[in-house]
Amino acid sequence: MESRRIRREKKTVTVMIDMYCRDQHNGRVEPGLCDECRELHDYAMQRIDKCPFCLAKPTCANCPVHCYKKDLRARVREAMAYAGPRMMRRHPILAMMHIMDGFRTVEAPARRGK
Numbered sequence: 765m766e767s768r769r770i771r772r773e774k775k776t777v778t779v780m781i782d783m784y785c786r787d788q789h790n791g792r793v794e795p796g797l798c799d800e801c802r803e804l805h806d807y808a809m810q811r812i813d814k815c816p817f818c819l820a821k822p823t824c825a826n827c828p829v830h831c832y833k834k835d836l837r838a839r840v841r842e843a844m845a846y847a848g849p850r851m852m853r854r855h856p857i858l859a860m861m862h863i864m865d866g867f868r869t870v871e872a873p874a875r876r877g878k
């Protein structure tokens with residue numbers, strides 16, 4: 765079962781990769797991600813699904829376990845570094861929530877409620 769928390773993380777990552785690809789690759793002639801970003805996106809979703817911390821997870825950037833493969837990790841970091849500062853302007857609520865989630869630590873028990 766997917767929690768709001770996980771759905772939000774997936775949405776944030778999706779929006780960020782989308783923003784990065786649209787601005788940095790191929791000028792988005794067609795809707796959707798380029799092949800490279802599609803692969804990166806699918807991989808990121810898979811990592812979130814497999815995350816051992818589940819509900820208690822911090823955001824990936826703040827996680828002690830670096831579960832990404834090396835090359836994909838470099839790519840996702842590049843995309844996040846590009847999209848991060850732009851998130852505040854275009855998706856302020858999502859960006860805020862993401863920052864809040866980043867303050868979680870894996871030692872802490874999952875918070876109840878929303």
Ligand SMILES: [Zn+2]
Pocket residue numbers: 784785786789797798799800801802
């Ligand atoms: Zn792309």
